[in-house]
Amino acid sequence: MNSVETHNLTVIYDKKPAIWNIDFTLPAGKIIGIMGPNGSGKSTLLKAIMDIVEPNMGYVKLMDKPLDDVRDKVSYVPQRLSVDWDFPASVYDVVAMGRYAKRGMFKKLSSDDKKRIDESLEMVNMSAFQNRQISQLSGGQQQRVFLARALAQDADIYLMDEPFVGVDAATEQAIITLLKNMRDQGKTLLVVHHDLHTAQDYFEHMVLLNTRLVAEGPTEEIFNEKILTETYGGTLTTLSKVANVLKEKDFPMRHK
């Protein structure tokens, strides 16, 4: 089965395209990286998939269906800094929202819901913080609360926007381990990421974006100098970074 399909997906802000004619079909049950330079449309792509921004052209299918048919099976974790963390809510409240996404806002939480919330808090190691206000958390803790909310939803497809930004190395490791466990249970994870050094370790499949789709496919097929240069463009710093990453990993370079 396919997880996410986009067809000619285009979003234009103020006459300037943020994503242009994006066309791909992604496999299910994999951890998929969405990579590209700043402003290349990564966040916009996730938002268009979730219908948070309305595409100017094109359409999306999730598990071969329109979003509205499978909405409770798709979980979106926005960029941490795009959220108002001063909003008065406890850690528990935020994670509980993952259950409400499934059952509607006005139903009481069942014991099943509560069990799932407890388990989700446990999985990200945040049980001890469940009564704390979200404004009182570190960046890494906020990110883990977001993950717990997604886990509580028990979706099939997870879209995550830069989940590793502002978290310490230990938390990053904990999160990637969690994502791999989710993948092993058959979940599909689309993860926006900007660190080229870890990309090959984290992702088995990639979407490389620069307003247009540069490449999409298994990491070992597309993570190479030619495609990365095409994705990241000509800035010297980025280019030398690309070369270093490939050298570090002793990745076979393609010379032509």
Ligand SMILES: Nc1ncnc2c1ncn2[C@@H]1O[C@H](COP(=O)(O)OP(=O)(O)O)[C@@H](O)[C@H]1O
């Ligand atoms: N709400 C918006 N209004 C106008 N322009 C936007 C808006 N959101 C993003 N953009 C622009 O669209 C482009 C893609 O942005 P974004 O999807 O956030 O890229 P990325 O996540 O890859 O950094 C950028 O040029 C950005 O400035």
Ligand SMILES: [Mg+2]
């Ligand atoms: Mg972004």
